[in-house]
Amino acid sequence: MSLDRVDGLDKLSGKSAFVDDLTVPGCLFGGTIRSPVARGRIRKIHFSTAVDWSDFVIVDHRDIPGSNEVALIESDQPALASTNVRHLHEPVLLLAHSKLHRLREGLRSIRVEIEAAPPLFDVEAQPTKEMLQHGSDNVFKRIDIRKGDPASVFAKASRVIEGTYRTGSQEHVYLETQGMIAHQEGETLVVRGSMQCPYYILDALTIAFDRPKERFRVIQCPLGGGFGGKEEYPSVVAIHAALLAEKAGRPVKIIYDRQEDMAVTTKRHPSRVRHRTAVDDDGIILAMEIDILFDGGAYVTLSPVVLSRGTLHATGPYRCDHVHVHGEAKLTNSPPYGAFRGFGAPQTLFAIERHMDVIARDLGLDPGELRRRNLLCQGDTLATGQKVQDGVDLTALLARGEELAGVSLATQEYAAFNRSHPYLRRGVGRATFYHGAGFTGSGETHLASEVWVEGLADGRVRLLTAQTDMGQGTMTILAQIAGETLSVDPRSIEVVTPDTSLVPNSGPTVASRTAMVVGKLIEDGCRELQRILDSGSGPPSGKDFQNALELHHRENPGDLLRVSRSYQTPPGQNWDEVSYQGDAYACYSWAAHLAHVEVDLRTFQVRVTDYVALQEVGRVLNEVLARGQIQGGVAQGLGWTLLEEVILENGAMKNHQMMNYIIPGSGDLSPIRVFFEEIPSPSGPGGAKGIGELPLDGPAPAIINAVCHALSASIREIPLTPEVLMEFLGGKE
Amino acid sequence: MSHFDLTLELNGKKVTRKIPLRSRLLDALRYDFGLTGTKEGCGEGECGACTVLLSGRPVNSCLVLARQAEGCKVETVESTSTETLRRLNATGTSQCGACTPGIVMTARWLCDNPQTLDLMSLREFMSGNLCRCTGYDGVLSGIECLLDQEEGES
Numbered sequence: 001m002s003l004d005r006v007d008g009l010d011k012l013s014g015k016s017a018f019v020d021d022l023t024v025p026g027c028l029f030g031g032t033i034r035s036p037v038a039r040g041r042i043r044k045i046h047f048s049t050a051v052d053w054s055d056f057v058i059v060d061h062r063d064i065p066g067s068n069e070v071a072l073i074e075s076d077q078p079a080l081a082s083t084n085v086r087h088l089h090e091p092v093l094l095l096a097h098s099k100l101h102r103l104r105e106g107l108r109s110i111r112v113e114i115e116a117a118p119p120l121f122d123v124e125a126q127p128t129k130e131m132l133q134h135g136s137d138n139v140f141k142r143i144d145i146r147k148g149d150p151a152s153v154f155a156k157a158s159r160v161i162e163g164t165y166r167t168g169s170q171e172h173v174y175l176e177t178q179g180m181i182a183h184q185e186g187e188t189l190v191v192r193g194s195m196q197c198p199y200y201i202l203d204a205l206t207i208a209f210d211r212p213k214e215r216f217r218v219i220q221c222p223l224g225g226g227f228g229g230k231e232e233y234p235s236v237v238a239i240h241a242a243l244l245a246e247k248a249g250r251p252v253k254i255i256y257d258r259q260e261d262m263a264v265t266t267k268r269h270p271s272r273v274r275h276r277t278a279v280d281d282d283g284i285i286l287a288m289e290i291d292i293l294f295d296g297g298a299y300v301t302l303s304p305v306v307l308s309r310g311t312l313h314a315t316g317p318y319r320c321d322h323v324h325v326h327g328e329a330k331l332t333n334s335p336p337y338g339a340f341r342g343f344g345a346p347q348t349l350f351a352i353e354r355h356m357d358v359i360a361r362d363l364g365l366d367p368g369e370l371r372r373r374n375l376l377c378q379g380d381t382l383a384t385g386q387k388v389q390d391g392v393d394l395t396a397l398l399a400r401g402e403e404l405a406g407v408s409l410a411t412q413e414y415a416a417f418n419r420s421h422p423y424l425r426r427g428v429g430r431a432t433f434y435h436g437a438g439f440t441g442s443g444e445t446h447l448a449s450e451v452w453v454e455g456l457a458d459g460r461v462r463l464l465t466a467q468t469d470m471g472q473g474t475m476t477i478l479a480q481i482a483g484e485t486l487s488v489d490p491r492s493i494e495v496v497t498p499d500t501s502l503v504p505n506s507g508p509t510v511a512s513r514t515a516m517v518v519g520k521l522i523e524d525g526c527r528e529l530q531r532i533l534d535s536g537s538g539p540p541s542g543k544d545f546q547n548a549l550e551l552h553h554r555e556n557p558g559d560l561l562r563v564s565r566s567y568q569t570p571p572g573q574n575w576d577e578v579s580y581q582g583d584a585y586a587c588y589s590w591a592a593h594l595a596h597v598e599v600d601l602r603t604f605q606v607r608v609t610d611y612v613a614l615q616e617v618g619r620v621l622n623e624v625l626a627r628g629q630i631q632g633g634v635a636q637g638l639g640w641t642l643l644e645e646v647i648l649e650n651g652a653m654k655n656h657q658m659m660n661y662i663i664p665g666s667g668d669l670s671p672i673r674v675f676f677e678e679i680p681s682p683s684g685p686g687g688a689k690g691i692g693e694l695p696l697d698g699p700a701p702a703i704i705n706a707v708c709h710a711l712s713a714s715i716r717e718i719p720l721t722p723e724v725l726m727e728f729l730g731g732k733e
Numbered sequence: 734m735s736h737f738d739l740t741l742e743l744n745g746k747k748v749t750r751k752i753p754l755r756s757r758l759l760d761a762l763r764y765d766f767g768l769t770g771t772k773e774g775c776g777e778g779e780c781g782a783c784t785v786l787l788s789g790r791p792v793n794s795c796l797v798l799a800r801q802a803e804g805c806k807v808e809t810v811e812s813t814s815t816e817t818l819r820r821l822n823a824t825g826t827s828q829c830g831a832c833t834p835g836i837v838m839t840a841r842w843l844c845d846n847p848q849t850l851d852l853m854s855l856r857e858f859m860s861g862n863l864c865r866c867t868g869y870d871g872v873l874s875g876i877e878c879l880l881d882q883e884e885g886e887s
Contacts, residue, residue, distance in 0.1 A: 005827065005828075008818075009815075009818050011829070011830025011833050012813070012818040012827050012833055012834075012837055013770065013810060013811065013813060013818055013834075013837075014769070014770020014772070014809070014810040014834040014837075016830050017769060018772070018831065020769075021763075021769035023767075173865050174831070175774045175780065175782055175829065175831035175832045175863070175864070176772070176774075176829065176831040222830065224772070224831030226829075227865070258774070258775045258776055471827075471828035471830065471866045624823075625825065627825065627870075628825040628828055628866070628867055628868075628871050631867060631869075631871065632828065632865070632866045632868045633868075634868055636865065657775065658775040658779040658863070659777055665860040665861075665862075665869075666856045666859040666860045666862075666869040667856055667857050667860030668860070669869060671870055672870055
């Protein structure tokens, strides 16, 4: 079924109030003074004497009551720089004023004087001693996954194929920029705003203010897009707004404008991945050696876990008994790179999927045929030793994808077309891939997510989770899951907007985990509610359920009928964090994406003329929402591949405005054709698996493979902007 | 900062407010007239999120000085009919909702001026409204529904 988006009418009518739409009486406007250099020691902060500073609220690191850190995996990132800065735009000082134009005047009238130190921008360079800023080698995280004995296979191999692949950064460009409002309510600091993870912010505030959780309340406003960009960064804005509000004794609103948002917030990790692959003459993969390097930026933030997902997807969906994956995330003096839809997997999947086409070309094999000879079958094991058991037939999936995309006919036609056309070249490319759903390894076990399902006196049901709706449809999906489980109208289900004073911690809204992991807890909670209301004739559903609920409340007036459900590790799922062996994810979603392209050799523009996205995501819960996730993810992936170039200057984004950072418009795209295979999975509600990030993995390799097919070239780097392609083909056409 | 009295025919009603001289139409609508349905996406006329109809024509309200709208008819997303919203919702036109009000206003203008599509495709026409969530297919099919409806009625 496709329940229409429950918050859709409010969004379409503009009624949904984002944080900047809220009017708070007496509210001050807050802003941030940032480091003008990439690395150095703060000498002095100069306040212009032309400004009357008496009515400004000014906050620096000395105003932080607790630990000066943005708490995440490690505590190295300060909330406000105290002595040293490690990247351009690092926050140093906060200002607030009741008038926005006075705030802007203030922000222009402060100069941070810094004794500059040499910055490190090249993540591939071996750091000299003076460049060391983290541990003994600037490495934030190092991961090795080993299977079999690749060294001895390589020693005997007759054919070893190598390739190095690079991907650029990417800016999220959620259409609503970052923003928070903080105010004091008695003893409680209340922070509301644009966020994916209310409990991350609660934890960060607790540490920065050194106060118990009960002294804070974090409330999610409707969210104008996230894509990972509002996973960890909002903690910074929240701490800043809270510091200003506490010092001012008045509410403070911080809203980044677009240019500030693009310049200073997190982005996708740039990557370099090296492949060495031993194959036999039939194209069977014998051994893989994969070396991954991610640029982590100036602080650890989420880089270790982004790297983790990257390494776990690095081999692609191929059978191989001898594997060594080595990954490193290292420091540079760029603003920290962070969570972005796909979380490391799009980078490593680009490398392996491009590499498969490179191998095919080397062997003179059709790239589809090479994949068919190596695709994982049920019962095969991944690099971690995890057994594939989602029930999907990948060979059939690829074959269906190729048929839907008309690959064999197009291949013949394009050969003739490319021989005869003076300046257009056409090609078709494919990518086969998977995406692990939910947190990696024992992540879900550590999170121990909790949800509440309440049966109300009027016969309705209320769901309480920390899951945020950033446009992907959380509120609709959770209501639909409860409605279907109880056989009641999903529009009668109340989904409570996350507020840490009201909802339990069901974990962050990331990692394609909401519908699958939290949805499953909701499904379980609803069943438990039915069991409680069972008067002997079986668990009630539909009208009987509502009657039983009303009866329960008549017999027990004032009773809080609340079911709590917490995540339990499925039996048999094991993960070893040290050896990286075991079940890295509860389950995987699988896909075959195919792209047709046309390259114009006059303008060097690549146009994707047809895109087929075929995926197996377990049961599709809501067709309209699921299709929207795939199409939106493909469009975002296409942007990363062909249009979106983050140009760095002093380590930070130089083209930080929408005028010169180009995201796809409707005219840049052709219809994205979406198809599903549905194999119900035991991991999620009604058989559903994770879906949100999967579509970001396919476009880069599928499109670049198509371009390489069209041009008989071997391009190994994205973004492939017209300028890059022109240079690549320099002198060739 | 100096102010002036701005009078608009806003969503069919004549209204006047004292506003700062240098305000953009976007600021006046959001902060002075309290209509926060119109959103700011980029502040430089690239994304179309702040699209409103000024004297019947779609404009980026971040690029229009409030003074330029003096005495004019201005229509914002708040004046959209429920039926239009319902049709758009069924196809997945909106995900996060930040670009959505601008898309709704551009779509409304197109429904009043469907002959525009004799000159260009719907896909080309909508390329001034950027959306980061949908990949546009849901948006375009929503607008096609509206256009079909208009055609059926005329």
